[in-house]
Amino acid sequence: MTLAAATNENLASISNTLIYSAMAVYTLAFFAYIAEWLFGSRSKVGRTAAALTADPSGKDAAKKTAAPSVTVKSAGGTSVLERPKVVVRAAAGARDVPDGPGAHGGDEQGDLYGRIAVSLTVLAWAVEAAGVLARALSVQRAPWGNMYEFNITFSTVAVGVYLALLALKKDVRWLGLPLITTVLLDLGLAVTVLYTASDQLVPALHSYWLYIHVSTAIFCGAVFYVGAVGTILYLFKDSYESKLASGGRPGRFATSVMERLPAASSLDKFSYRVNAAVFPLWTFTIIAGAIWAGDAWGRYWGWDPKETWSFITWVAYAGYLHARATAGWKGRKAAYIALVAFACWLFNYYGVNIFVSGKHSYAGV
């Protein structure tokens, strides 16, 4: 343990420098996203409004005209190839609203700033990931031994998920601003309140299950977080759309922001997919934790506060998935459940560590 202590402390301080640098670059990215939104506000796109208020006689009429209108051509490439077209018909009752153009709102300068923001995010993410790696090397173990390490890894993974979605050509740049804002908060909290000098682990954490259980827990949290951002935006966009559909006139700011977001149904679907995709992994995380608990504490389930809250989180997300398939619960109600579920996750992450003492208390916090 004492061997090469000097280099280890060196690495730890390098890690700290990298984390601070990452915060600086994230801040720049944050301003670039702001700029994107600001420049984007010059554009006067009103697709949602157009789709929902085209026919003053009401929603039903609007739907009838809109229903068969989405036509997908499967032609591609250079030559004009004509395969049969697939006509997609929206389900009855659903608003047929096109997705917004994104934060830049079609504005060229806005788009430029958006691209700059994404590039800066990539840079900051790389620096942060290097910081996490240096931390791991300095302690020669997985960097998940205390809440500081947990936090920096968490935000790295959350941004990583966002960048991966972008790399997969998913239209998720709208996530940028809310995500980076909270990543900055998360890192600020980590370096001030939660900071713990790099150190070895207590014996209870000496297990390969640390790699399995904690890494999946962090990953699930990051993905749930991305899903929760989508859910919140869905709730805003949905009320915006229903206001329009019922003939109301939202304020200028709301119009400017909301028109640039994807349609409520797209946001809803996005967060559903994200949450549903990671739910089995969350199940696995809990079970892996139970197996580890069986090895470390002599019982695989003992209603320790952390266990209890993972269970509550699990039940809440299960409730969300069921609500999505239940008439009368779809839409906003299900979205609220998703937010409650994420709140449970957050409480499990911060609240249980700080306010409740249990078997998951290690190394300070």
Place this chain on the structure above:
Amino acid sequence: MTTTDSGKRDDSELDVVGSRLSTAPQEDTLNVPQLGVIGWARWFWRQLTSMRVALLLLFMLSLAAIPGSLIPQSGQDETRVADFMKRHDTLGPVYEKLGLFHVYSSVWFSAIYILLFVSLIGCIVPRTWQFVGQLRGRPPGAPKRLTRMPAYATWRTDATPEQVREVALKALKRRRFRAHVAGDAVAAEKGYLRETGNLAFHLALIVMLIAFAWGQLYKSEGNKLIVEGDGFSNVLPQYDDFKSGNLFSADDLNPFSFDLKNFRGTYETTGPNKGTPRIFEASVDYAVGADGKAKTTRIEVNKPLEIDDSKVYLVSHGYAPVITVKDGRGKVVFEDAVPLLPLDANVTSTGAIKVMDGYRDGKGKWDQLGIQAFFLPTYGGKDSAVVSQFPALLNPRLNLTPYHGDLRVNAGLPQSVYQLDKSKLKAFRDDKGAQVRENLEIGESMTLPNGAGTVTFDGVKEWAGFQVTQQPGSGWALAGAIAAILGLAGSLFIQRRRVWVRAVAGPDGVTVVEMAGLGRSESAKVPQELGDLAGVIHDEAPTAPDPDPDVDPDPDPDPDSEPPVVTAEGAEK
């Protein structure tokens, strides 16, 4: 989201063909039933097994689990419960009545999860039968108006309807659809694993619950403190304390024994986490069965020793000073390692040495000796507080306060080995009348006044606390858990969908091909897949020349072209 009347009408056909795409229960509105017991029972059952009530129960379950994480639980920490009771005079008894100190075995918590599981079973069983019926049947035939489906494609071709159907059937079967020709159309369906996974997941939950309950009934859990050099064999009287489930019997204990050879603990020596444990390991020799061969192994914090379905965990450790007591005649009456209980993270320890038999005082009279012991593995010197400064044995110091008289061990009351009952004991006093107490280093002795003998601190051994648990059913719980994850993945990642391909000769003799796809909601891939399928069929049955100038017949569509992802809400109810 509200559905207008016309929307409902539009959907009625979707309902018919989509009805069996999932076996999800139909949501009834809250109809007040006809009078009569059976009517009410049926109504109650239908409510209980409805998704809405299941949701409600899920909610209640998570809400009900919360207090257990905030209020001390007797199952985890008895002392904190007692402490809570002491501090809250009014709240304590109320909590006690409500079962808030044992939430997870309380009546109301049990009621919720039992109702939830009854609801689950009531939901799963009919769904399973329905699904078996679907598997034995064939995909339903094409609806009249395919244009009403969420994804739709059509073209005209010179191929005959029979040819088109044959091509479609082949293409669908190659893509592993269950497909058959029904009337003028091919009906196909795929993704049955979704429902299988769904049912498997819920079934696995039931298996896990039963395994957990089984484990609770038959489990046993005992603790044993062993000093280095001593041994243990797994029979009931050997345990220091023992808890078991209601249906456990002592015969269920696995026969084995082990000796603790050596315990090793290392601690962080520098930095802010100084004193934090780093390594705990116990070297043991163990033997399985009554006269099995001894094997050597190491038990660590995360690595219990597993023998049959028993697991031996290393749960605690401490120090046991080796003490020799000579009586008034100079005869050795006590020579043993005395385990002391740690009081803090730096293993400041306390305990008692009890010399019950064979002791005579300075005058040769029979007596009993009780010595209160206080031990610091690392004494910080005169200026520091009288607590250990570090958990390892850096500068051990043993503080002894001797008493003599009646230890009351024969009074019939259970007595802690770590505490003296001082009611019939007298302190030793020196010439000035002050109570005798002394700090000893290893190797030092203290002499008792009036020739009452000597007490020598010979050395320190370490002791380790072991927990031996038997929890039957954990294998089943694990199997259930794995099945649950697999089922969940199947039910969330696999899309169940139907495709119909209708080919009929139009009035002008040209065949009209119509294709439609229907999936459950959230399906982005249904139109995409339908596009791909249409491409494949279109290769074999290309678009016929059409008077419409827009349509450009092309017998060789680009196979790489990917239609943009378009979402479609299915007829999911």
